[in-house]
Amino acid sequence: MKEFEYLKPDSIKKTISILSQFGEKAQILNGGTDLIVEMRDKIIQPEYLVDIKAIPQLNRITYNKQDGLNIGATVTLNEISNSKVVQTHYPILVKACKTVGSYQVRNRATLAGNICNASPAADTAPPLLVLEAKVNIIGPTGEKIVPINQFFTGVKKNILKKGEIVTSITIPPIKGKWVGVYLKQGRKKEVDLATVGVAVVCIRDEVRIALGAVAPVPVRAFKTEELLKGKTIDESLLEKAGRSALTEVSPISDVRSSQEYREEIIKVLVRRAILQAKGGHIL
Amino acid sequence: MKHKIRFTINGEVKEIEVQPNKTLLKMLREDLDLIGVKEGCGAGECGACTVLVNNKPVNSCLMLAVEVDGKEILTIEGLSDGINLDPLQESFLKHNAIQCGYCTPGMVMSAKALLNRNSHPKEEDVKEALAGNLCRCTGYKRIVDAVLDAVKKGGGK
Numbered sequence: 001m002k003e004f005e006y007l008k009p010d011s012i013k014k015t016i017s018i019l020s021q022f023g024e025k026a027q028i029l030n031g032g033t034d035l036i037v038e039m040r041d042k043i044i045q046p047e048y049l050v051d052i053k054a055i056p057q058l059n060r061i062t063y064n065k066q067d068g069l070n071i072g073a074t075v076t077l078n079e080i081s082n083s084k085v086v087q088t089h090y091p092i093l094v095k096a097c098k099t100v101g102s103y104q105v106r107n108r109a110t111l112a113g114n115i116c117n118a119s120p121a122a123d124t125a126p127p128l129l130v131l132e133a134k135v136n137i138i139g140p141t142g143e144k145i146v147p148i149n150q151f152f153t154g155v156k157k158n159i160l161k162k163g164e165i166v167t168s169i170t171i172p173p174i175k176g177k178w179v180g181v182y183l184k185q186g187r188k189k190e191v192d193l194a195t196v197g198v199a200v201v202c203i204r205d206e207v208r209i210a211l212g213a214v215a216p217v218p219v220r221a222f223k224t225e226e227l228l229k230g231k232t233i234d235e236s237l238l239e240k241a242g243r244s245a246l247t248e249v250s251p252i253s254d255v256r257s258s259q260e261y262r263e264e265i266i267k268v269l270v271r272r273a274i275l276q277a278k279g280g281h282i283l
Numbered sequence: 284m285k286h287k288i289r290f291t292i293n294g295e296v297k298e299i300e301v302q303p304n305k306t307l308l309k310m311l312r313e314d315l316d317l318i319g320v321k322e323g324c325g326a327g328e329c330g331a332c333t334v335l336v337n338n339k340p341v342n343s344c345l346m347l348a349v350e351v352d353g354k355e356i357l358t359i360e361g362l363s364d365g366i367n368l369d370p371l372q373e374s375f376l377k378h379n380a381i382q383c384g385y386c387t388p389g390m391v392m393s394a395k396a397l398l399n400r401n402s403h404p405k406e407e408d409v410k411e412a413l414a415g416n417l418c419r420c421t422g423y424k425r426i427v428d429a430v431l432d433a434v435k436k437g438g439g440k
Contacts, residue, residue: 104341
């Protein structure tokens with residue numbers, strides 16, 4: 001690993017001023033579970049590493065009925081899945097957090113880090129897409145809120161400009177009864193990246209669908225959602241939904257799977273996730 | 284520039300100077316001679332470098348040494364009191380849950396952390412807790428059996 005300066009500011013203001021001062025030479029260190037590997041492999045070689053874990057207001061989970069759930073940037077995936085509030089109101093998020101890496105990794109890795117790293121296979125991305133999460137960002141020009149479906153811009157690329165940091169992720173409240181499901185297909189049960197990930201949220205007659213690891217960015221399947229809206233879910237509609245979802249993504253062959261296998265699994269998981277969310281049995 | 288950091292390692296307070304680009308794993312092995320902690324993959328996949336930081340298991344290869352400033356670290360060397368082994372270590376011995384031994388310190392530390400947070404884990408809990416620890420010699424059955432037996436004998440207290 002190349003040498004660098006380690007900085008640990010204790011406020012957002014100081015962080016932004018450091019990031020603005022050093023520009024491209026600076027890199028944020030959060031959980032480090034992706035970054036340190038990339039630094040070891042010399043893919044990223046920052047001159048200044050800015051550890052944001054000493055900033056108290058980034059380490060909170062808050063929840064209320066009006067504003068929904070807010071998860072600070074440095075809250076770890078294990079802290080999220082152990083949170084009673086998240087377990088009660090957003091079990092889909094607990095499920096997704098628990099499928100990332102190993103227990104050890106989840107003690108360091110964060111939700112903000114998972115989305116900033118912007119892997120197409122990020123397990124928390126499909127659930128955040130169907131929950132219509134908002135990403136809270138602060139930079140030299142002030143604060144802004146970006147809907148999660150505009151946050152990812154390409155493989156390992158996001159909308160953040162230099163000097164900007166994600167401070168938290170907000171999941172707005174959903175009115176009425178709803179059910180969320182996240183299904184992940186990997187090569188093995190534990191500690192693997194997703195070959196395909198599918199999240200579904202059903203709210204009354206609305207169905208939201210998002211897919212991971214099947215396009216350069218995690219994808220919300222709006223066309224398929226339109227197809228399902230207000231309709232009674234039956235066998236033929238489920239089949240149509242699977243085929244429709246396939247038209248909204250662009251799976252490739254890689255070390256984890258062939259394109260053909262991904263296409264099959266997309267159809268299976270979309271169908272299975274909708275059925276589970278609708279309370280039906282898995283066929 | 285080196286950073287002066289202060290932390291507790293296996294119950295002892297230490298103050299040393301480290302380069303920021305040194306991982307916790309390297310500091311433990313090279314500066315503190317705690318060579319129970321092993322490097323397997325160096326990328327958070329194998330768990331051979333697992334240690335407890337503030338009672339939580341982490342991959343020491345994915346953490347910088349400077350990040351443990353003010354924290355408490357427990358490695359495999361800190362489990363026994365110098366005379367008696369930890370009940371988990373005894374149980375690993377009894378069940379022959381060791382072949383080459385390279386993964387063992389990480390396995391034991393992950394299991395120790397599990398017992399610290401859940402004194403009566405079920406088999407699924409043990410498997411989840413050890414999912415990030417790979418053993419390339421043998422299966423996992425003896426390892427899981429060893430942890431469950433330690434629980435039965437009150438190892439989880």
